[in-house]
Amino acid sequence: MKKITTILLLSLSAYSLQAQNFIQAYQNKVDKVSQANITANLQSFGSFGVKTTGSPENTNALNWLKSQYQSYGYNASQITEDTFTYGSNTSKNLIITKTGTLYPNIYVVICGHYDTVTGPGISDNGSGTSILLEAARILKDVPTDYSIKFIHFSGEEQGLVGSSHYVNNVVFQNSARQINLKVVFNIDQVGGKIGNVNNKINCESDQSGQATNNAASLAMTQQLASCTTLYSPLQPVMSNAYASDYIPFENKGDIITGFYETVRSNNEHTVNDTFANIDPTYVFNVGKASVGALQHFAGATTTLGTDDVLAENPLEAIKIYPNPAHDVLNIEMPKDYKHFNVEISDMNGRLLMNAENEKVLNTSSLVNGMYMVTVKSDKNSVARKIIIEK
Template sequence: MKKFTPFLCTALAVGSLNAQTLIQAYKNRADLVSQPNITANLQDFSNLGVKTTGSVNNANTLAWIKGKYTSYGYSASQITEDPFTFGSTSSKNLVITKTGTVYPNKYVIICGHYDTITGPGTNDNGSGTSVILEVARILKDIPTEYSIKFIHFSGEEQGLYGSSHYANSVAYQSGIKKLDIKLIFNLDQVGGQLGNVNSKIICEKDTGGQSGNNAASKTVTDQLAACTTLYSPLQTSISNAYSSDYMPFEQKGYVITGFYEYTRSYNEHTVDDTFANVDPVYVFKVAKAAVGAMQHFATASSTVTAASAAREKPLQTSEPVKMYPNPVKNILTVEVPDSNTKPFSVEITNLAGKSVLKEENNTQVNVSGLSNGVYFCTVKTENTSVTRKIIIE
């Protein structure tokens, strides 16, 4: 949903959040966010076309999202379709529940919509969808004290119909809160515009509706900003929540927060909201922040045992992989630690996610046969995967 949100202040994420310090286990898991996964999810979402609520493409997108959770190992009992109707239009929300170890009946909700108006909506809101999927993949087997609901809403673009249905008919019924919700964390349009400087994210807090939840929203939004700077390279700005799927919950007195891109792309609701225009590296960084924040909000296990360290081992980046020159005309030099003794691969993909060049164990990659433009170069070793944007000219 397009949001005209004034920037209020920049959050440094220090001082008032003394309790929130870097937890190594949380960082290890945030570092498991995969750029290839993010890029592939954005491309797949884009390829599903215009996802108008109630359309075949909309239903196909729900099925695609559902299939992702199944592939991550979530059971059928954890996956629920939540149907709703407005006027003559019918659609479904998708709700995936991960049960907490200490507070199984108290929920942290991370949500975003998957419907679009015009164009494939890769930014609005394939970006939020891709981030939620990556959070769900990484936290699948991580114990959390609070239960988590990963919710993908439909009907957002027509007037928050899916989230309104869930807030008013599932979470809240007949004047009673049926679900004990700790907070709602919404992601909407977090993809940026390729070519912009995308180094900052807006953290959204509640300022209206039921004033009794505003102070709590400010607290969790400050915590969101703190987690963002701890577990991702992004800077943060605090602004106001507005016109997205957290609003029906806010109106029922629940505590809300959210992410929204800082440098506006202005492609939302147009045919230009495509994979070619979104910034996958920015979405990757947002996902790292979201993984860190959700661990904090749901109180994930902070123990790193020998077994969990092996299972949750992050991609190694202490040994730098260098790619130069950038921009490159003919030969791209790739420096990989121990390249003389350890195998590695170099793969270049275009903005559509299609592989255009792949080589093994070659530090001098000839790119002269590729057209001028922006590409992604991924270098993989046994325990390292590094993806960077390169320009061929």
């Protein structure tokens, strides 16, 4: 996918209206994102070679995806295919459906394409593919208010052929809507590049096309950015949607959002888009943000399960005060925490302060508004919102 990024300037007050509260049950699921799984998925994806739409390699990748979902426990009724033609070639979109409890007929779509051109496409888009797989594995038995569709599109590189077919023949039939969607969350090219500073992620909203859904897309993307701050170490950067599989949905009036790497590798569509050239840790961190955001969008249960209780974050006992704060902010750590890092960011994800092992922070340089305080230890992290009021 070729990307053009335009930074959006958002007011702090508008952003803060969409901010979410930290939910421990969501964090516990985020903590299940496995670097080993992400890496294995990326390497398996690369092993199929160049997965041009309709090629045997493309079909092999599709069959591998299906086998992965089957290994997670998804049954035949949950795994469907959408067949389309491109020229003389035939290819398939893969759709996995997880039914919601309160709104089973309204869907959150999380999607990415699995076709590639020229090279194995580890970043474009093995990265998105691996994250979808990991999110589906983790959330398989987690109750959600809304239904979720995990969709792997083919034909993206030929002009969004697969996603256009799905929208025009499955979501809509004879121009009549068949599937009601809450949001379409697209993940494309989030592999980063080894050697780059990969600590930011573009959060994409629709600010062109149909004007009627632009405001809703921006609001949803602000929520995506907030989840990124809450559940990952990445800093969100607001940007515009462009030329990926969410566009056919947008053209029909649906609400879209998405992730795309901030520092562009420029390896897409070349033989250099290989595992050796991406940053697996970056994909892992985007995976954390994705699992946090997907739970938020789908209304995942906030009740801690038995395994969640065992994984409870001891940093939750932290005290950060006063709130609202003026010129000084106190960090009261739980017992036995001697080494920690404190970051203060604005609600656009811009890092403003960074301190190590400091329990009293001078906040006199911060203007009035809402901020995110993130405290990290070797094994855990916790985020809290604070207000500066002078």
